[in-house]
Amino acid sequence: MSHxxxxxxxxxxxxxxxxxxxKAHSDACDECKAKLRAIEDEQRRFxxxxxxxxxxxxxxxxNRTPRHVAAPPPRRAWLGYAVAIAAGLLVVAAAPLLLRDxxxxxxxxxxxxxxxxxxxxxxxxxxxxPNVSEPLSSGERVEITFSAxxxxxLVAVSVDEAGEVASYPESGQSLxxxxxxxxxxxxxxxxxGFEHVVVVLNNEPFSVEDVRRALRARYDExxxxxxxxxxxxxxxxQLHYTxxxx
Amino acid sequence: MARPALExxxxxxxxxxxxxxELYSKYGGAVFGRCQYLLKNPTAAEDAMQDVFARAxxxxxGFRGESSPLTWLMKIATHHCLNLMRGDKAGWKAEYTQQxxxxxxAHGGPQALEARDVVRRTLAKFDAETQSAVIHYYVDExxxxxxxxxxxxxxxxxxxxxxxxxxxxxxxxxx
Numbered sequence: 001m002s003h004x005x006x007x008x009x010x011x012x013x014x015x016x017x018x019x020x021x022x023k024a025h026s027d028a029c030d031e032c033k034a035k036l037r038a039i040e041d042e043q044r045r046f047x048x049x050x051x052x053x054x055x056x057x058x059x060x061x062x063n064r065t066p067r068h069v070a071a072p073p074p075r076r077a078w079l080g081y082a083v084a085i086a087a088g089l090l091v092v093a094a095a096p097l098l099l100r101d102x103x104x105x106x107x108x109x110x111x112x113x114x115x116x117x118x119x120x121x122x123x124x125x126x127x128x129x130p131n132v133s134e135p136l137s138s139g140e141r142v143e144i145t146f147s148a149x150x151x152x153x154l155v156a157v158s159v160d161e162a163g164e165v166a167s168y169p170e171s172g173q174s175l176x177x178x179x180x181x182x183x184x185x186x187x188x189x190x191x192x193g194f195e196h197v198v199v200v201l202n203n204e205p206f207s208v209e210d211v212r213r214a215l216r217a218r219y220d221e222x223x224x225x226x227x228x229x230x231x232x233x234x235x236x237x238q239l240h241y242t243x244x245x246x
Numbered sequence: 247m248a249r250p251a252l253e254x255x256x257x258x259x260x261x262x263x264x265x266x267x268e269l270y271s272k273y274g275g276a277v278f279g280r281c282q283y284l285l286k287n288p289t290a291a292e293d294a295m296q297d298v299f300a301r302a303x304x305x306x307x308g309f310r311g312e313s314s315p316l317t318w319l320m321k322i323a324t325h326h327c328l329n330l331m332r333g334d335k336a337g338w339k340a341e342y343t344q345q346x347x348x349x350x351x352a353h354g355g356p357q358a359l360e361a362r363d364v365v366r367r368t369l370a371k372f373d374a375e376t377q378s379a380v381i382h383y384y385v386d387e388x389x390x391x392x393x394x395x396x397x398x399x400x401x402x403x404x405x406x407x408x409x410x411x412x413x414x415x416x417x418x419x420x421x
Contacts, residue, residue, distance in 0.1 A: 005387035007317065014272040014316050043275030050278070050292060055270050055299075056263065058292065062300035067293075069329045163406065213398065220402035 004032045013039045113147040114154075114199050114239055119186070130239050133194070133227070138246040143186040144168075144199060146177045153236075155200050155211045156183070159219050161193040161226060165212050174206045195243045196226040202236030210234055262303075269299060273316055277323045283385070284327035284366060294330060298323045321396055324381050328374060368415045375399070376407040383408055384417065 004026050008018050012026055013036060026032040116128035120140040128134045128142065136142075144156055153174035157167040168183060169175055175183070189195040200211050214232040222228040232238055277298055281291035301322055302309045312318045365384045369377045375397065382393045383404075394404045412418060 007320070007386040007388055007392075010276050010320075011314060011316050014276075016314055016316060039275070042279055043271075046275035046278050047270075049288075050274070052267060052270050055274065055296075056266050058296035059266060059299040059303065062293075062296040063303050066300060066304075067297055069297075069326065069333060163403065209398070213400070216403055217400050220400050 003029060004035075006035070009036050009039055012036065013043070112149060112152060112201070113145075114201060115145045116197070116199070116239075116241055117143045117145060119143065128241050128243070130241055133242045133244055135244040136189070136246055139188070140246075141186040141188045142197070142243070143182050145180075145182040146201075147180045148177050150203075151176050151178045153177070153202050153205045154183075155206070155208050156197060157200070157208075157211050157215045158189065158195050158197040159215050159226065159229075160189070160191055160195050161224060162191075163216070163219050163224060165216055165219075167208050167212050169208055171208050174200075174202065174208065176205070189243060189245050192245050194226040195245055196229055197241040197243065198229075198232060199239045199241075200232065200234055200236050201238070206234065206236065265306075266299070266303070269302065269315075273319050276316065277319050280320055280323045281327050283362065284324070284331060284381075290330070294323070294327055298326055301326075317396060320386060321378075321382075324378055328369075328377050328381075331370075332374070364415075365417070368411075371414065372411060376411055379404050379407045380411050 004012070004018070004022055008022055009026065009032060011018050012023065018026075026036065117125050118128055118134070118136065118140050119125040120137055144154075146152075146154065154177050155167060155169070155174045157165060159165050168185070168187070198211075198215060200206075211232065211234055214234045215229075218229045218232055219226075221230070226242060229240065231240075274295075278291060278295045281294040281298070282288060285291045285294060298319060302315075302319065309315060309318060362385055365380060369380060372380070378397055379393050379399075382388045382396060383390065388396065390401055390404055390408070394401045397404065
């Protein structure tokens with residue numbers, strides 16, 4: 001059996017379960033026993049340097065007045081623009097076209113619809129087609145519109161060729177949508193190459209992180225080939241779009 | 247499902263104190279060691295350690311349910327210290343630059359530095375997620391699967407991050 005890892009030995013010291021096999025090895029192995037002694041020494045030095053009363057007072061103080069430490073910025077985020085700007089550029093008309101089976105051409109059930117509109121500085125707009133690589137010109141932005149007869153929940157995620165995932169909302173829970181409208185921001189995708197966007201719509205709220213994780217898993221499975229991304233393993237309906245960034 | 251490692255103690259101030267004493271005796275050295283390893287300053291490390299245990303207290307119910315409180319604490323400590331270091335980026339960068347100079351001049355080059363110190367000093371060049379993955383993989387000696395589970399990422403994503411780190415620094419990634 002290979003030696004116990006640093007973390008396993010620390011668990012052993014703390015009395016956590018590491019499994020009988022690893023415990024037996026650590027009891028018999030000189031190298032692991034030496035490492036365990038080093039961990040015991042570390043704890044002794046810690047207790048000598050910081051007695052419990054000082055520790056407890058410090059923790060209670062920190063608990064009363066937590067320090068605010070800025071979290072790192074997301075690796076990549078969609079660049080959002082205010083509604084006022086987007087509204088001037090894009091005329092949204094999410095008119096659902098029903099097929100005989102009750103599905104909108106974009107795959108959303110019933111009369112609910114999701115559409116992605118592309119707009120740029122020229123003022124002209126066009127509708128993005130799902131499952132088709134859509135070229136974007138410099139400065140062009142994408143707006144997501146919806147039409148929902150009852151409250152639905154929406155998350156939009158995207159991944160670039162480097163595997164960086166961005167989402168809207170960035171974290172937390174899905175965004176409730178009702179009636180006709182568009183997301184509060186329009187988006188410009190940063191970087192170059194392809195960007196694959198998935199919009200997920202569900203009847204129940206769901207976690208943004210679950211969708212991000214599912215997209216990341218698909219990206220890994222496709223080994224970064226954005227034209228080969230399959231359906232995400234999340235519940236609800238989903239639309240896939242691919243954009244070629246300028 | 248793994249059994250929680252910490253027993254549930256009924257409430258009250260003395261009970262809370264007993265629980266804190268248990269945390270102190272079992273995990274104090276490990277958490278303080280992680281903070282000191284990353285921050286390289288005993289005072290800053292003590293403050294950071296207090297922040298970490300304060301988070302455990304604030305999240306007591308969830309924390310008690312953890313199958314490995316140690317893993318939870320080390321994750322929080324690592325994340326917290328990396329954020330603190332990022333906030334003090336100028337200081338970290340200066341230290342890194344200084345280290346690069348020392349490496350060029352010292353006999354034995356990078357080998358003369360302790361491996362863990364080399365890991366720490368090369369972190370500044372990488373993003374937050376890679377930094378956490380590197381610490382848990384190289385310092386805690388967690389497997390790629392364990393790191394992926396801890397950071398809630400897929401194994402291929404963690405592999406990619408570690409490979410990028412390894413290629414840039416000459417470290418080895420065991421598949």
